[in-house]
Amino acid sequence: MRHPPAGEPCWAPADRDPAGPPAADAPPQRVRGVLTADVTVVGAGLAGLATAYYLADRNPSLDILVADAERPAAGASGRGTGLLGPRVGPVIDKAVRLYGPSTARRMYLASVGAVERVVELCAHLGTPCGLRTGEQLVASRAAPGLVALSRQAESYRSLGLDVPVLSAVGIHNRLDVPYHAGLLYRSATLDPAALSGALARACAAKGVRFFGNSPLLGIRSSAAAAGGGKGTTHLVFPGGTVRTRKAVLAVNAAAGSLGLPVGTVLPLRVHAIATAPLATEAREALGGRTGCALIDAHPLAPYFRLSHDGRLVMGGGRAVLATAPDRAGSTGAWGWLEERLRLLHPSVSEVQVSHRWSGTIGMTGDGLPVVGPLPGSPDVWYIGGCCGHGLAMSVAHGAHAAAMLDGGDAAHQLPWHRSQAPRIPVRGPAKALLRAHLRMLERGARRAA
Incomplete structure (x- = not known):
């Protein structure tokens, strides 16, 4: 069977530029010389664009600048699988043990609110972004997964949270799969690149300035830069410098290469495939009636959902350290996902796989994101480490950062607001151990599938 080339996800058809401003045929303007801004956002993914959007909405007088190493949605925000579900940090029973019932409940409700915020944002932007509200099913057909789900269900009940338990019959009423x-969970799916592009255009309409092809090289305080005013941060790019009063570094897994003091945010490469639009029978069998997406309860096991144009999108299976290109590893990951797709339902046994792609996510040691000011630098924030749940979380983090930088009440901080993740050794022998751990998770995912 002929395989499609690896490259762009199915969210980026040739007749549409997914990433907006200022015009589809205009080359991105680079940072050159010395520029100034009230607030500079580094990173034009969903977190960075949401920060700029909500800041401009709260305070139209601000001079806001967004700089990106490439262009809007070029990174993880444009290469996800479009699952919009409530989840942050460890599973609910583990969250209760680690943080206590009250905090675990607040964390879950905040993640539900993050999903609702994205749905409302799509409506406010006046663009559908491929949005489809529906359900997300976290299911298992292996004994360890069923035990884990039972513990989670009990925790939800004890916290008074409405998360229904489905039997095999209840699952079959939604999806014709043997779980x-x-x-x-109540959830949604959408086109993440379209949302990024809509946000970028909305920011441009509010006067936000965009600069592309400008990777951040370093940060200097005013004390280390001649002529810098008090309270000024200097962001250094290949072609110039931006002097800014406040900055948001929405750079996710690039934190390590930039030497940011935010703990360890591991860059992991994950993989996905998509089919050509399915026939009616296949759509009906795999969530077409209810908009139900399925996630296997085992980490890295395959998950799938239907796109708004009837494609089956599947991800999971393998996560590798994204420190160097790994063509053979990616080819193997895509091949295994296609094998699982063929076994999912008879109606997709011969369907064409039209897209294969990968993207880099940021993982932390405890599964919680990092969103807060750099230690000792209250006017420089970092956002990242959403651990594969960045679609809803990134928008919520952007709104949170915008509110706090614009004088918001610290009492309304997110439950996981923090400046650093746990440190994880990733060099020398520790790197080999980390790779071995990822391979162990992959083997477990294959057994679960």
Whole structure:
């Protein structure tokens, strides 16, 4: 069978520029010389664009500048699988043990609110972004997964949270797949690149300045730069410098290469495939009626959902350290995902796989994101480490950072607001151990599938 070339996800058809401003045929303007701004956002993914959007909405007088190493949605925000579900940090029973019932409940409700915020944002932007509200099923057909789901269900009940448990019959009423039990969440799916592009255009309409092809090289305080005013941060790019009063570094897994003091945010490469639009029978069998997406309860096991144009999108299977290109590893990951797709339902056994792609996510040691000011630098924020749940979280983090930088009440901080993640050794022998751990998770995912 002929395989499609690896490259762009199915969110970026040739007749549409997914990333907006200022015009589809205009080359991105680079940072050159010395520029100034009230607030500079580094990173034009969903977190950075949401920060700029909500800041401009709260305070139209601000001079806001967004700089990106490439262009809007070029990174993880444009290469996800479009799942918009409530999840942050560890699973609910583990969250209760680690943080206590009250904090675990607040964390879950905040993640539900993050999903609702994205749905409202799409409506406010006046663009559908491929949005489809529906359900997300976290299910298992292996004994360890069923035990884990049972513990989670009990925790949800004890916290008074409405997360229904489905039997095999309940699952079959939504999806024609042989899973034995699952937890059902209200959720949605959308085109992440379209949302990024819509946000970028909305920011440009509010006067936000955009600069592309400008990777951040370093940060200097005013004390280290001649002529810098008090309270000024100097952001250094290949072609110039931006002097800014406040900065948001929405650079996710690039934190390590920039030497940011935010703990360890591991860059992991994950993989996905998409099919050509499915026939009616296949759509109906795989969530077409209810808009139900399925995530296997085992880490890295395959998950799938239907796109707004009827494609089956599947991800999971393998995560590798994204420190160097790994063509053979990616080819193997895509091949295994296609094998699982063929076994999912008879109606997709011969369907064409039209797209294969990968993207880099940021992982932390405890599964919680990092969103807060750099230690000792209250006017320089970092956002990243959403651990594969960045679609809803990134928008919520952008709104949170915008509010706090514009004088918001610290009492309304997100439950996981923090400046640093745990440190994880990733060099020398520790790197080999980390790779071995990822391979162990992959083997477990294959057994679960």
